[in-house]
Every structure is written in C-alpha cells, then in structure tokens.
Amino acid sequence: MQTTKEKIVAAYEELAERYNALIDHKPHNAYYDRPNTLGLLPEVKGKNILDAACGPGKYAEILLSEGAAVTGFDISPKMIALAKTRNNGNGNFFVHDLSEPFEMFADEQFDIIVCALALAYIQDWTATIQEFCRVLKPKGILVISTDHPFFDFTFFRSTHYFAIENVRCVWKGFGIPVEINTYRRPLSEYLLPLTDNGFYIDKLIEPKPTKEFEKLDPRHFKELNEFPSFMCIRAVKRD
Ligand SMILES: C[S@@+](CC[C@H](N)C(=O)[O-])C[C@H]1O[C@@H](n2cnc3c(N)ncnc32)[C@H](O)[C@@H]1O
Numbered sequence: 001m002q003t004t005k006e007k008i009v010a011a012y013e014e015l016a017e018r019y020n021a022l023i024d025h026k027p028h029n030a031y032y033d034r035p036n037t038l039g040l041l042p043e044v045k046g047k048n049i050l051d052a053a054c055g056p057g058k059y060a061e062i063l064l065s066e067g068a069a070v071t072g073f074d075i076s077p078k079m080i081a082l083a084k085t086r087n088n089g090n091g092n093f094f095v096h097d098l099s100e101p102f103e104m105f106a107d108e109q110f111d112i113i114v115c116a117l118a119l120a121y122i123q124d125w126t127a128t129i130q131e132f133c134r135v136l137k138p139k140g141i142l143v144i145s146t147d148h149p150f151f152d153f154t155f156f157r158s159t160h161y162f163a164i165e166n167v168r169c170v171w172k173g174f175g176i177p178v179e180i181n182t183y184r185r186p187l188s189e190y191l192l193p194l195t196d197n198g199f200y201i202d203k204l205i206e207p208k209p210t211k212e213f214e215k216l217d218p219r220h221f222k223e224l225n226e227f228p229s230f231m232c233i234r235a236v237k238r239d
Helices: 004-022 027-038 058-065 077-086 126-135 149-155 188-195 211-216 218-226
Strands: 048-052 069-074 092-095 110-116 136-147 165-171 178-184 199-205 230-237
Touching: 004 077, 004 178, 027 058, 027 110, 027 136, 027 211, 027 218, 027 230, 048 058, 058 069, 058 077, 058 110, 069 077, 077 092, 110 126, 126 136, 126 188, 136 149, 149 178, 188 199, 188 230, 211 218
Parallel strands: 048 069, 048 110, 069 092, 110 136
Antiparallel strands: 136 230, 165 178, 199 230
C-alpha cells in the first residue's frame, strides 16, 4: 500500500506537465496566490533566495527576472525537470523532500525563503521550519502561502478542529481528475511551529484575488472575496 507521501509524489508526477502548462495564468495561482505572496517579499535584487517546493519554477522565473540568485527544490522529479527547462539553465534546481534535513545547505546561506502552497503536504512542520531557520541569515525572511485553516475546516467537513488530519480531494482544474492528499490543521499549528522555532510573525494576510481573476473565473472571484481559501505569512528569523 502507498504511503501518503508516495501518493502526493505520484499525484504531482501525473500533474506536472499540465500544471506547468497552466501555471502562468491559472487564476488561483497567477491572480490569487502569487501576487499576494510576492507582495510580502522585500526587494529581491541581489538576494540569495531558496524556493522550497518550487514546482515547475514559476516563482523562480519571476525572482530570477528581478535579479535574485535562486535555488529551488521539489520532491517531484518531473517538476524539477520542468523548472530547469523553464529557467533555461538559470537558477539551481534539484529533487529534495521538504521534510528531510537540508544537508546540502550551509547555515545562514539564504537571505529569503519562499515556500508557496506546499506546507499542507507536510504533517509535522517542526523539522522543516527548523531547517528554514538554520539556513536563513539573521533577520532573514520566510514567506509562505498555504491553505487557509478555516477554509479547510469547512471544505473537509472536519468535526475535530484541533486535530492534524490527512484529508483528500479530487482536483479537476488541470484537465484530468487527480486525488490530492494534504494535512488539515488548526490555526495554532500554522503559527506555533514558526514562533517556537526561531521566527516571529511580521505579517499575515488573508489574500484577495486580483481583477484579472474576475475576468477568467467570476464565480470563484466572488467566493474568494467572501471567504479566503489561502493564507500568506511573512516570518522573520529572530536575532
Ligand atoms: C501546489 S504545488 C506549488 C508549486 C510552487 N511552489 C508554486 O506555487 O508554483 C505543490 C508542490 O509541492 C511539492 N511537494 C509536495 N510535497 C513535497 C515535499 N515533501 N517536499 C518537497 N516538495 C513537495 C509538489 O511536488 C508540488 O510541486
């Protein structure tokens, strides 16, 4: 029987090509997640940035175009191949698991870490956040986006708010139905792994979609203006 992690990897291996083909303009990514998450970053020119769980390298493409040096990793080999192709040999991309130690990185190597829409695949964030803290410079910035806890609580019809639960749903927005496994958690399990492991929370936003979203998908534009499905956090490494 496949473990949850094996199911997650298999789902992204199956989705990778379609994800890459749609990512530039898929409303939830291009006009909801990315503008809000990128909006939490400081000036990136000349900065050393880790794109953790980089997928097909769209964030990396934007950050490279703004003059950052970007290292990206992802658990899906197909995503990494696509990230390399998309970025034409710029940036440094390789396969790695967010929940394993970042042995390839030195202490205080990065100015900024971006981890977009990926931490929901990790059951216990502690080791990952500790590694984020270790590889960031003092006062380094970690920006994450992830599922909103209240959206997940209602969407998955949970009856035990305080549990961390393996939940699954079928994504249909990429042309083929693919079952996606994630971990639903309470709000405190987003914040405490950060504040208990070397970070303070500098800003937390419940994002709104941009106007471009409305043109492509008015129904979800209305819904997302009434109830968020993502949450974005900027955390700063304490001195
Ligand atoms: C929704 S995609 C987001 C990709 C990219 N960050 C973006 O926003 O365009 C989630 C990514 O997380 C990756 N992922 C899932 N579990 C992971 C893990 N344990 N370690 C590293 N990457 C993981 C998937 O392979 C996939 O590429």
